[in-house]
Amino acid sequence: MDKPRIRMNKDDRRAQILDSALEVFVERGYNGATTQDIAKASNISEVTLFRYFSSKQEIYMEAVEPIIINTLQDSIHTSKNLSPKEKLSYIIIERIKLISKYHKVVRLILMENQVNPELGDLNYIKMIYDLLKNSVNKMGVKFTNNEHAIRVLMGSILSFLYLPESNEDSIEQFVNSIIDNIYIKEV
Template sequence: MKEEDTRERILNAAREVFSKKGYAGSTTKEISSFAEVAEITLFRHFETKNNLFCETISKFIVKPMLNFNSSKTKLNSEQVIEKIIEERTSTLRKNRDLFICTIYEAQFNDEIKNMLKSIFSKVFDELMHYMRDGYMKSGEKTIEYMAQIILSTIVGLIIFESLTGSDTFKDTIKLYETIKTLV
């Protein structure tokens, strides 16, 4: 088995276990068992449980959240904003339980808190960039508030869906239209 395949299996197993049991409730033994590797193999790849958790967050949340390439292909500013909302919401929905676990752990772990701050800051900056193009006459403060509302709505929606099982805004364009109406 290739080293990269082993690493991927461990990360996928970590995603499953952390999502179901949280950071504190998960053990490296359980993750290695789920990945069908020896626990020592897990430690060779990641050294610590915290490193594994951070890399899992990076792979399944940070990298997809910061990938803006598909958002920018021949679209106007408003379409790009819709695409940013759609892709971020989709990423967080796919990784809802891991995201909720990450938010919880950020209270106790500065490295994780900084990862989340970095994600939100970069998504915020990207939203601001395209909102300036599309809403120039609204003024800088208004654009900043709109970007904050959009980002807060995405995060709040994921938490709300997690707690209630509701999928009222399955259609992210409907979500964006509702946000625009409110703002």
């Protein structure tokens, strides 16, 4: 039996559709998910779905992008009063927590970027890499080799995709160890 429909304002309905869509995409993948599946999971008609979004690709992009991009920008903003080294540590810890929390979504993004030509322009790993690299430069953090250090940080972050960790002390110890090994000085 279908759930009773609940009247929502436009923003709440849009958020509800995106949340439901994310669950459908994680469960079925991008190609396996249909707008009909998303509408059903959102407890709305497909016609109503298309009043909010023009395509499945738009739904996908709007569902996954905030998790990856906005949360990094939030971490950068939240850490603005810390020293460069503390800021870097905070941002990496937040990335790892996010990967651990949303590992199914991140796996979906990585998989879909590899197998789905329709989403080929959406290279989230490159976006995160560039955002992290620019943030490190703005923070005044110096490494012997910035490219190598960013790769080490990205690899460290992505390792939590396959080995998620919820123990914050363990995450903090890991990050501090990595940063101590690659960090040179504050500018």
